[in-house]
Amino acid sequence: MPTVGQCLDMCPEAEWRQRCTSRSIHxxxxxxxxxxxxRHLAVKEYTRSEDQPAxxxxxxxTLLRTLDHLWRIFxxxxxxxxxxxxxxxxxxxxxxxxxxxxTIQHTYDLEFLTVAVxxxxxxxxxxxxxxALLSQPAGAASSASSSLIVPFNPFLNTQWLSNCLTTLLxxxxxxRSYQSESRGCNVSCETEMRxxxxxxxxxxxxxxxxxxxxxxxxxxxxxxxxxxxxxxxxVSQLVLRMVSAAQCDTYTTFFRLVDRANxxxxxxxxxxxxCLRQRAVPTILRAYLKKSxxxxxxxxxxxxxSGEQQSAEFVGTLGLDTVRDDCGTVQVxxxxxxNGSGQATFLPRKLRESVTDLKSPGCLFxxxxxxxSLQPAEHPED
Numbered sequence: 001m002p003t004v005g006q007c008l009d010m011c012p013e014a015e016w017r018q019r020c021t022s023r024s025i026h027x028x029x030x031x032x033x034x035x036x037x038x039r040h041l042a043v044k045e046y047t048r049s050e051d052q053p054a055x056x057x058x059x060x061x062t063l064l065r066t067l068d069h070l071w072r073i074f075x076x077x078x079x080x081x082x083x084x085x086x087x088x089x090x091x092x093x094x095x096x097x098x099x100x101x102x103t104i105q106h107t108y109d110l111e112f113l114t115v116a117v118x119x120x121x122x123x124x125x126x127x128x129x130x131x132a133l134l135s136q137p138a139g140a141a142s143s144a145s146s147s148l149i150v151p152f153n154p155f156l157n158t159q160w161l162s163n164c165l166t167t168l169l170x171x172x173x174x175x176r177s178y179q180s181e182s183r184g185c186n187v188s189c190e191t192e193m194r195x196x197x198x199x200x201x202x203x204x205x206x207x208x209x210x211x212x213x214x215x216x217x218x219x220x221x222x223x224x225x226x227x228x229x230x231x232x233x234x235v236s237q238l239v240l241r242m243v244s245a246a247q248c249d250t251y252t253t254f255f256r257l258v259d260r261a262n263x264x265x266x267x268x269x270x271x272x273x274x275c276l277r278q279r280a281v282p283t284i285l286r287a288y289l290k291k292s293x294x295x296x297x298x299x300x301x302x303x304x305x306s307g308e309q310q311s312a313e314f315v316g317t318l319g320l321d322t323v324r325d326d327c328g329t330v331q332v333x334x335x336x337x338x339n340g341s342g343q344a345t346f347l348p349r350k351l352r353e354s355v356t357d358l359k360s361p362g363c364l365f366x367x368x369x370x371x372x373s374l375q376p377a378e379h380p381e382d
Contacts, residue, residue, distance in 0.1 A: 003105045005057035010066045011042035012056040019045075028073055028090050043070065046096040050104050057105055060115035063098050067119055068369070070094055074126070075364040078133060085149055088130050092160065095123050099167075113175045118372050120168040121189050124196060125368045127161035128267040132355050135270060135345035154345065158200065158271060165197045189371060194234040196268040202243055203272035206279070239265070246272060251280045255304030258348045263358075263367065266351040274345055277303045281318060285334055293331035296322055306349045314346055 016039060019025055025037040043066060044058065058066065070091045077087035102116050134152040172190055238260060245254035254276060258269055280303060288294055300311030308330060312322055321333045347355065358364045 005059035006054045007058045011044045043094045044097045132267040195239045199268045207275045263354040296330040
């Protein structure tokens with residue numbers, strides 16, 4: 001029999017006492033003015049163990065309230081790069097603890113699945129937004145790495161995101177088995193979530209060097225052909241066109257489509273955009289082999305980069321030099337790609353503007369928490 005959670009607080013009493021004794025209270029669990037630990041602000045830490053007593057496990061209603069509290073903390077702290085990073089580490093750990101509590105008490109009833117779906121949808125959006133907020137120029141990253149704050153790990157964030165999406169699709173399948181008993185409860189966010197999974201999977205497939213390309217291709221094709229309730233395709237037309245452009249290496253078309261993506265889609269596109277940029281540069285070098293240079297702004301336009309500065313930063317990560325010609329145009333000196341890492345993340349043009357808008361009061365919270373499959377919602381295909 002699965003455990004039935006009995007803890008109605010965000011943090012179990014036993015854990016709170018233990019952490020007070022060991023002085024392991026997080027700054028975001030303290031009074032902002034006086035810095036003293038506050039019981040009502042404490043949130044359960046993540047632990048791998050599934051052997052937890054019922055009094056240490058929070059029921060779905062408490063998990064919903066806890067996650068709402070975490071999103072408000074993240075929105076309040078997401079004002080500058082360093083405070084956003086600190087809040088991200090706190091919230092991502094506590095969100096993992098929420099997923100652990102769900103796993104411990106997983107039951108196959110509609111009420112539990114409804115809450116579990118809502119929680120996972122919100123956590124997917126959180127990890128997407130975090131990837132956009134924290135994928136900043138190298139200067140911001142280096143300033144944080146020199147402090148005591150743990151650096152942002154985009155690969156680990158993507159792994160947690162993928163785990164949330166995989167679990168969410170399983171929950172959708174379980175929820176679908178209740179459709180005949182729950183009229184009006186459609187999985188209204190399935191297209192949105194499958195869009196993200198397809199984009200992440202394609203980036204992983206294109207950047208993979210393990211040689212298992214046929215398996216990766218078949219997995220993507222399966223995701224693209226699955227149908228949801230009422231026979232509705234579970235991937236939007238915009239994402240279908242992006243996948244086609246990426247697989248055909250039509251870079252200009254792909255990045256034009258990126259400009260049509262919304263905030264969350266564009267955030268999910270970051271690994272794929274980075275992969276395609278790295279694939280595009282050698283292709284351009286081969287096409288212009290007889291020339292010694294290529295206009296920097298034209299290259300940036302092809303690769304969906306924002307202006308001269310970002311384009312120069314990108315080619316710099318690949319070890320390519322730039323020079324200003326007699327007409328004042330900055331040119332990329334074509335040659336072998338050097339030992340530059342090429343791993344820095346460069347936000348697409350439209351996403352840079354959307355990230356700035358997230359600083360508006362209530363905007364970030366609204367993006368993370370809705371829409372939800374708890375209620376009908378429309379998702380435009382483009």
